Amino acid sequence: MPNPMIPRERADYSAIVDRPPLKLPGKARIVFWTIVNYEVWDIHKPMARQVLPAPTGMATTPDVVHWGFHEYGMRVGCWRFFELFKRLGIRPTLAANARICEDYPRVAEEARTNGWEFMGHAYEQGPIHKEEDQAGMIARTMGIITKFAGKKPVGWLGPGLTQTMETPDLLAAAGIKYIGDWVYDDEPTTIRTANGPLVTLPYTMELNDIPMMLVQHHQSDYLLKRTIDQFDRLYAESETRAKFCALAIHPYISGQPHRIKYLEQIYDYVNRHAGVLHWNGEEMLDWYGGVAKG
Template sequence: MPHERFDYSPITARRPWRLPKGARIAVWTIVNVEEWDIETPTARQYLTAPQGVTTVPDVPNWAWHDYGMRVGFWRMLEALGKRKIRATTSINANVVRSYEPVARAMLDAGWEFMGHGVTQGAMHLLADQRAAVREAIKLLRDFTGKPPQGWLGPGLTETWETLDILAEEGIAYVSDWVNDDQPYEIRTTAGTLVSVPYTLELNDIPTMVIQHHESSYWQERVRDQFDRLYLEGARNPRVMAIAVHPYIHGVPHRIKYFEAAYDYIRKHRGVWLTTGEEIYEWYKRTAQSSEPPPRRVAGGARARTAATPTRSRVTRD
């Protein structure tokens, strides 16, 4: 356990955390919008290479992703817009150049832009991680008019130095650490970051692509997860993340299950449909941590150690 970053905190021992208007649960949607480089092996394969030999260009797998940008994204944008859900986009920053209409549509819809690297590639493979973080922040700041507050590593990847670099470059919250149902503080060399809960369980990469569940199963899992967190949230509110990709849930045979999941959630009272940024800002304003006072990590990572207005809504009916 990385004790230099955070302490163990059982959720049953924490003070109750209040959400806006007494909501039981904060539900945030993360639409992962990515750029895959056709000149390198694809980031993810849906169709295995013939005879086990990876090809470049990998036309079918690259095009599988590109379908999400050309078609699937627009289905998801419409579905969320009809339900007045403001999403967070975890975005490869170069998308603002290579798929500018997609980025513009998200900006016009009021979505939060969350840092997700420059293009889709693991953080631990980068030659200069800090330079990539800076480039991603600059591209998003120049396009949206403000720097991103949040960061999700491509593939949730980090090195021991990543958290320090992110804090030093002005990032306020991260979502790589899927180990809680509430936000908590992470110590770095530059003060604290906040971990805002993300998800593997409701992420369509594991459920659809890796585990090969039927399309309808994802909706069932969303409902089951929501029901339990909603129940527990009556005592101490919870955060629920829904993580999706346009090339997976934007396809014709899955979009109805995507829509149905939100229709189910919206039927409940006391649900805060929100963004990662708003969860972070609310937590910083209101949380009374039972943890010891935050301290900085001395000298770096493990090897070196021995407010914007709330624009989302709480459902009332």
């Protein structure tokens, strides 16, 4: 493969004020995009996140305590998510490590039964940069999810949003249509790859419970406060152009007993507003494709 493009070569600079405003169907004003992350942390590798500092500052493997922290999400926290979204009639995007279909089939089956969108999130949780065969890992991920879910994923999110310069080319070659790793705009955009265009959807780093709770160590209710602040501004701006508000959550964090009520309150607040669509990534992609063709 020739030298891959750098981001600026894939996406020309575009000021949002210079673009024609996007319009959603009917009287809709804003899309609230929920992304739920279900993952597999391999006990033989360093854990993806740590809450407790390593004794004497020396990280150790196996890290059983943080494996258990993640495992709580798949045993308990995820069921709080399932109950919430079933009650609300929302079918979120599931950023799924393909390995959940093997290690947690009970959880993956529930997501499939509830009609959640499966988005590729690598085979297991770990940085893309550590993959010796990135194309092979992408193919493995796509194959497992396709067989399990009964349809091929159209979206991709790198673990920890990690990507290399050639990742967009490899994803497009594998049939991926949209990615969430480019958090550089309020609206969907299209980037260039060696294998055709790829849509970026406006994912989020800051309305994300990992940096907010595990890195910045905010109080349990802070996700509610920040999401309301984000939503309020975007909703006001949506009077003149379509807006998109993404929320990324993990069951071992927002599924904890001391946090779940604040997640529930987010949806109570959002749903008091007219013109809100709870779309998943595939629905956003289909709409954006229709707008682009029109």
